[in-house]
Amino acid sequence: MLAAERRDHLLKLLARDGKIVARSVAVDLGISEDSVRRDLRDLAAEGLCQRVYGGALPVSPALADYAARQAVTPEGKRAVAATAAALVRPGSAVILDGGTTALAVARALPPDLDCTVITHSPTVAVALLDHPTAEVFLLGGRLFKHSAVACGAAAIEAAQKISADLCLIGVTGVHPEAGLTTGDAEEAAMKRALSARAADTYILASSEKIGTASRYLVLPWADVSGLITDAAADHPVVEQLATDGMHILTAG
CATH class of the missing domain: 3.40.50.1360 (Rossmann fold)
Known part of the structure; x- marks a missing residue:
């Protein structure tokens, strides 16, 4: 799976489940947890998720000015x-x-x-x-x-x-x-x-x-x-x- 496809998959999981568990995603996709964590870092840098221990959660809209x-x-x-x-x-x-x-x-x-x-x-x-x-x-x-x-x-x-x-x-x-x-x-x-x-x-x-x-x-x-x-x-x-x-x- 390409990086862009993994990104879309992660965002869909976040919207559907309200959270991302890095270990579960790694198992489902057959990739390493490090790869999932890198993807989550990229998404968090764009303000699309909030990284937490073990995965990510939806970012709060209340962080706006x-x-x-x-x-x-x-x-x-x-x-x-x-x-x-x-x-x-x-x-x-x-x-x-x-x-x-x-x-x-x-x-x-x-x-x-x-x-x-x-x-x-x-x-x-x-x-x-x-x-x-x-x-x-x-x-x-x-x-x-x-x-x-x-x-x-x-x-x-x-x-x-x-x-x-x-x-x-x-x-x-x-x-x-x-x-x-x-x-x-x-x-x-x-x-x-x-x-x-x-x-x-x-x-x-x-x-x-x-x-x-x-x-x-x-x-x-x-x-x-x-x-x-x-x-x-x-x-x-x-x-x-x-x-x-x-x-x-x-x-x-």
Whole structure:
């Protein structure tokens, strides 16, 4: 089989099965695992898959820049946001991550809700200017423009000095085996620092992120209280997570 034919075969497997297992492909095609890994490296370099140990997974569309992501599944993000906003109780403190889904959560909070919102996102903070009874604490640091959030040592140090009832975190990839992932190491570290300061952490994940993976692990499944998604309950990944004991809040 020619290299181009192997590439097409791998992409079809990824679309059909949602993953590629290098060893199985090598056996099926009668080639070495090294050949499969080389093909996967080439596909990953073109942004067509995310390499993981033993194979590859679909790459997350949420790795696009901030402006482009605002046009990706806006209805799904609004549904996730409405479900997440309902978790914020009067008088409580919530840590709200950055990104387009978190921004939708800020906009979904009732204007008269008396609460405290702690965020490292300038866009989230600005969205709450017209919420007169919401106290807003903005954490500072180096601006990571991909998600319009503060990251780095200064931001993590600031996060370590706060506490909250609830943390709402966005990720770019949700997968039973690869876990909860994102595309930047510093942003992943910041998300972990925020989650560690809350009693409960829920993951915000619109349907395009389900079954995909990015390079850096944010949190293991054991560290989160639940997943909020608009993906259908019979989606294979959602079903697997539910079987594994994850609390799923279906939005929509």
